[in-house]
Each structure stands twice: as C-alpha cells, then as structure tokens.
Amino acid sequence: MSVFVRGLNPWVLIFVGLAFFHLWRQSPQDIIIFGGSALLILTQVFGKTSWGFAQQPQIKPLPIALVVLGASAALYVSERHGVVNFLVLVVFIPIGFVLLFYRDSAVHPVPKRQVLRSRWVWTLWAGLFALVELVAYLGSKLSGDLERYPTISVLLDPVLDEPIGRAVFIALWLVSGVYLFGVRRPK
DSSP: OHHHHHHOOHHHHHHHHHHHHHHHHTOHHHIIIIIHHHHHHHHHHTTOOOOSBSSOOOBOHHHHHHHHHHHHHHHHHSOTTSHHHHHHHHHHHHHHHHHHOBOOOSOOOOOOHHHHHHHHHHHHHHHHHHHHHHHHHHHHHHHOOTTTSOOHHHHHHHHHTSHHHHHHHHHHHHHHHHHHHTOBOOO
C-alpha cells in the first residue's frame, strides 16, 4: 500500500473526481474536458503513452510572457462570453495537452519526504476546495439561493464582468498553469 501511496499522482484523483462530478451534473462540455483529461492522464500513469515529446518540454520565460500578455490583451478588449473570449480560452486546451503529453520514464526515483508531504498538502487542499464547491453547488440547487450558497463562478462574475478583471484572471490562470505544468525553463 505504501508504494501505491508514494507513487500516486494526485492529478489523477482530481480529474477523475471532476469528470464524475460533471457527469452527475450533466454538463457535456465539462465532461469532455475533465473526462478527456482524466483518460489521457490515466494512459500516462499506466504506461500506455507511446507518443508525445520524448521528455517534458521546457520553454523560455519570454515566449510564456508574450502568450500571457497576448491573451490578457485579447480578453481586455473583447466582450465577455463573446467569440474572441471563447476562442482565447479554447485554444489553451490543446496547448495544455501538448505540453503535458510526454513519454514519462518507466522508473521514477522514490520521492523525498518533502515532495510527498507537498503532494498530499496540495491534494487535501484541492479536495477540501472541491468539497466546499460541491456543498455550495448542491445548496444553491436545492434552495434556489445563489446568494446564500454562492459557487466560485458566482463569486467571480463581478470581477470577470470587467475587462481588467478578465485580463488579470487569465494572466493569473496561465501563470499558475505554467507553474503547475513545470514547463518554464530558467533564463
């Protein structure tokens, strides 16, 4: 059991859990995104990936900064829920898959204690965050009261309605993705 726990990728639990949640919610777009991601991650975890980069790509900071600034500028000048807004967000799905899909080595060194602790802290945080969102979602559906049980999207709506809010949000979202994907190469 301890070998299983040490080698467990927390993203597997998060994406599989989100896929089932959106299946239960009957949200087709989210089922495709999270279900597809879960399947791709599982093929990597079980060593069924025979294509992709030979190793995880590393990208210099300048191209990353240019993409973040370009996406922020596009969302700043476009209207919310408009075509440009949609295209900017959708274009990052295949980019994310390409950056994450590399042939992982079959043998991994045993993670150090700090890495294991960090993995489980982030997993617990994500699980707690998902649980709070689930309670808010269920509470708002059962009571019909989004003010008493606001979901994350309801809380973010006022910020995302403003152009500067959309620009800052996409910048933070992309930078956090680069950090989590681990594709940034030092200068």
